Amino acid sequence: MKKMIAILCVCLLCGSTLFAQETPDQRWTVRTSIGYFPTVPTLTSLFGAIFVGIAVAANEENNETLEIGMPPYFSIDAYYHFNTRWAIGMGTGYTGCVWKVVDKDDNSTVSSTFLNFIPLTVIGRCTYMDRPAVKLYGSLEAGAMFAVGGDFSVVPDIQLNPIGVEFGRRFFGMAEMGVGMNYFGGRLGIGYRF
Secondary structure, three states, rough: OOHHHHHHHHHHHHHHHHHHHOOOOEEEEEEEEEEEEOOHHHHHHHHHHHHHHHHHHOOOOOOOEEEEEEOOEEEEEEEEEEOOEEEEEEEEEEEEEEEEEOOOOOEEEEEEEEEEEEEEEEEEEEEEEEEEEEEEEEEEEEEEEEEEEOEEEEEEEEEEEEEEEEEOOOOOEEEEEEEOOOOOOOEEEEEEEE
16 A cells, blocks of 8 residues: 555656646647648548549540549647646648539539538647747647538547647747648648737
8 A cells, every 4th residue: 555655646746747847928829720631531532533533434425524622621729738848729620522523515514522521629739849939849639520521420530740840939830740630741830829
């Protein structure tokens, strides 16, 4: 029992030093970002569109073609900073895919399919380096992604962003690299601290 109490005391001391960081001047951060790297859901819908395109091209009697449009991933996040190292926040965004079967003769749309993906996540963030004009951090997002199109479905959403940088003071720019359901590769954005 004495060992258990000693272990508990050591854990509490370690935890208190972990969270006993300097209080930031600005507690809240809001930022918006954009990335033109396809996500897992849009890649899945893109592969589906390729098969539809093969079927449309094989039917030469109708003289139709397939047009695919993928807007960039857009997101907005808000964070509350407990101290200069740890923050928690919420994020949402939008990404999608549009397929249009178009008549080659008169350029009219024969049919179209819209797939919209809207993530809603809780974000945990750890700042590795905190300087007045530069912050290096990593974050983990977890939540749900809502798929709206012909049907409505909800899938789990996980996003790992091991490398991120914010440069600037109150108004700042940001760049992030990550992998997951929301985006794959990198994204750029702007933000404001208050």
